[in-house]
Amino acid sequence: NAGVTQTPKFQVLKTGQSMTLQCAQDMNHNSMYWYRQDPGMGLRLIYYSASEGTTDKGEVPNGYNVSRLNKREFSLRLESAAPSQTSVYFCASSEFGLAQAEQYFGPGTRLTVT
Amino acid sequence: GEDVEQSLFLSVREGDSSVINCTYTDSSSTYLYWYKQEPGAGLQLLTYIFSNMDMKQDQRLTVLLNKKDKHLSLRIADTQTGDSAIYFCAESISGDKIIFGKGTRLHILP
Numbered sequence: 001n002a003g004v005t006q007t008p009k010f011q012v013l014k015t016g017q018s019m020t021l022q023c024a025q026d027m028n029h030n031s032m033y034w035y036r037q038d039p040g041m042g043l044r045l046i047y048y049s050a051s052e053g054t055t056d057k058g059e060v061p062n063g064y065n066v067s068r069l070n071k072r073e074f075s076l077r078l079e080s081a082a083p084s085q086t087s088v089y090f091c092a093s094s095e096f097g098l099a100q101a102e103q104y105f106g107p108g109t110r111l112t113v114t
Numbered sequence: 115g116e117d118v119e120q121s122l123f124l125s126v127r128e129g130d131s132s133v134i135n136c137t138y139t140d141s142s143s144t145y146l147y148w149y150k151q152e153p154g155a156g157l158q159l160l161t162y163i164f165s166n167m168d169m170k171q172d173q174r175l176t177v178l179l180n181k182k183d184k185h186l187s188l189r190i191a192d193t194q195t196g197d198s199a200i201y202f203c204a205e206s207i208s209g210d211k212i213i214f215g216k217g218t219r220l221h222i223l224p
Contacts, residue, residue, distance in 0.1 A: 045212070102159045107156050
């Protein structure tokens, strides 16, 4: 039982390049989330998926797209990376929606955009 | 607007109690959480409290909630070196989002 896994762990992009961050969970959770964490900041929600087949914008969705490929996988895409997207990205999952108690977090992807 | 505030740093001697404080703004919060983040890792839920409770105790952890003042605290008894981490306070808003504080970095002094 690996929990929530994310790939890659580290990535450096040039401005304008695109990439997809992958996330998978093996806990049969319905809901999945993408957050970004910036130095001295809390976590900010980018997008979430309450269930397979649905996605919704969070607090900071601009510049990102998501795909809930199946119940296990939720990917985050940067179409044209910008330096402002340099951050640590966390994927999380929970059995129920945002209001419920526990979200399980992956180890994070550290992205630098130069 | 919605906001969660907490102090950024706390230093505590090993064996003492640590108290991390948090204030929030939304009176309709249903759940309030404490998450722990160790270096290079994701967040891990430590404990949570329903908004209709005043206190919750779980081994070395005690959560106190003062709804009137919108104040939440986390007390860690007998603080150990393994407790060194960043602690995030968070609240759920109207069932459809969670707002995180900026985190309190707990430093343990020998």
